[in-house]
Amino acid sequence: LxxxxxxxxxxxxxxxxxxxxxxxxxxxxxLYQLRGRVGRGKLRGxxxxxxxxxxxxxxxxxxxxxxxxxxxxxxxGFTLASHDLDIRGAGNLLGEEQSGHxxxxxxxxxxxxxxxxxxxxxxxxxxxxxxAPVRDWSPQINLGAAVLIPETYVSDLDVRMSLYRRLxxxxxxxxxxxxxxxxxxxFGPLPDEVRQLLQIVAIKRLCIAAGVEKVEAxxxxxTIAFHLDxxxxxxxxxxxxxxxxxxxxxxxxxxxxxxRAWATVDDRLKGARDLIATxxxxxxxxxxx
Numbered sequence: 001l002x003x004x005x006x007x008x009x010x011x012x013x014x015x016x017x018x019x020x021x022x023x024x025x026x027x028x029x030x031l032y033q034l035r036g037r038v039g040r041g042k043l044r045g046x047x048x049x050x051x052x053x054x055x056x057x058x059x060x061x062x063x064x065x066x067x068x069x070x071x072x073x074x075x076x077g078f079t080l081a082s083h084d085l086d087i088r089g090a091g092n093l094l095g096e097e098q099s100g101h102x103x104x105x106x107x108x109x110x111x112x113x114x115x116x117x118x119x120x121x122x123x124x125x126x127x128x129x130x131x132a133p134v135r136d137w138s139p140q141i142n143l144g145a146a147v148l149i150p151e152t153y154v155s156d157l158d159v160r161m162s163l164y165r166r167l168x169x170x171x172x173x174x175x176x177x178x179x180x181x182x183x184x185x186x187f188g189p190l191p192d193e194v195r196q197l198l199q200i201v202a203i204k205r206l207c208i209a210a211g212v213e214k215v216e217a218x219x220x221x222x223t224i225a226f227h228l229d230x231x232x233x234x235x236x237x238x239x240x241x242x243x244x245x246x247x248x249x250x251x252x253x254x255x256x257x258x259x260r261a262w263a264t265v266d267d268r269l270k271g272a273r274d275l276i277a278t279x280x281x282x283x284x285x286x287x288x289x
Contacts, residue, residue, distance in 0.1 A: 010037050011037075011040060012037070012040070013040050013041030014043070015037065015038050015040070015041075016038050016039055016043040016044060016045050016046060017038055017045070017046045017047075017048070018035065018037060018038045018045075018047050018048070019048045019050060020034055020035075020047065020050060021050045022050070022051065022052070023049035023050060023051060023065060024051060024055075024057040024058070024061035024062075024064075024065065025061075026064075027064070027084075028064045028067060028068070028080060028083065028084045028087065029080065029084060031049070031064065031065075031068050032068070032071065032080050035047040035068070049065060049068065060087060063087050064087060067080070067083045067087075082157055082161060137213060137227055139204050139207035139208060139212060139213060139214065139215070140213065140214040140215070141200055141203060141204060141215050142215070142216045142217070143200070143203075143215070143216075143217045143265065143268045143269060143272055144217070144218065144265060144268065145196040145199075145200060145268070146192070146196055147193065147196055147200050148193050148197060149163055149164065149194055150191060150193050150194070152191070153187055153188075153190075153191050153193075153194060154187055163183075166179065167179065167197075170201065171205070176198060176201060176202055176205075180198055196265065196269060199269045199273060200269075202273060203215070203272055203273050203276055206276040206277050206279075206280050209280035209283065209284070210276055210279040210283050211226050211227050211230065211231060211232055211283055212225070212227070212276055212279060213225050213226060213227040215272055215276065217262060217271070217272050218262070218268070219261070219262055219263050220259065220260070220261070220262070221257070221258045221259045221260040221262065222256075222258045222260065222262075222268075222271075222272060222275070223255050223256065223257055223258070224255060224256040224258065224275075224279075225254070225255045225256075226254065226255075229253075229254040231279075231283065232283040232284075233282055233286040235286065236282040236283075236286035236287055236288070237250075237279075237282055239287075239288070240278070240279075240282055240288045241256075243288070246259075247259045247260070258275060
């Protein structure tokens with residue numbers, strides 16, 4: 001098969017065999033759809049995934065082919081989607097590289113809107129149930145850090161998905177510490193990706209407290225944008241900037257430019273966390289210390 005166009009709804013009940021050449025070049029969903037084109041009648045279907053002799057495949061392609069061998073039952077779409085998410089990654093959930101409603105309203109608000117819609121459907125439609133006011137924005141954080149729970153740390157996909165869901169619901173610092181302790185107890189010392197994920201979540205909480213909508217950091221420092229270009233204690237912020245010896249300045253577009261030597265990811269994580277914590281303290285008390 002030299003084209004994947006047949007994956008798009010082709011229905012030939014008498015076809016019971018498909019040969020997919022260079023199967024390592026197709027995505028998981030493509031392979032699943034292609035395999036579904038045969039065996040649609042009374043005859044048993046066969047799908048042969050072919051590779052050139054002595055041809056090596058990437059680790060990711062090998063994972064896709066392994067998953068295809070396990071999806072042997074009807075209604076496996078959700079399982080496939082979960083494996084695909086695990087193999088390709090979820091992207092930058094805490095950043096702005098999103099599309100559609102999630103990009104517009106933020107991950108948390110989108111999830112809440114989805115929950116409200118589901119609840120309204122369960123109760124027979126109408127307005128969504130009354131609930132406490134929530135934020136209409138979500139912090140965007142880009143520190144160049146890998147944020148995930150790797151398969152080598154937690155091998156079971158369902159367990160990893162469950163941990164991601166629990167992590168999204170954590171609100172307090174003590175809960176985050178307890179979550180980290182549980183991970184260490186169950187799975188061993190935290191790998192760098194998980195450690196960075198937990199730190200990003202902690203920074204996100206501080207951003208909410210400080211009214212920081214976006215943080216971008218690199219080896220030479222960071223830029224910080226406030227929600228609606230406003231800060232709760234502007235007088236305290238001005239005093240803080242004045243005491244930084246020119247290493248922090250406020251641009252005309254109301255963004256903070258922070259000059260720092262943050263060569264490594266760890267430097268950026270620690271530096272950003274300390275800086276946002278200071279801004280949160282200023283927003284709360286008007287003072288940096």
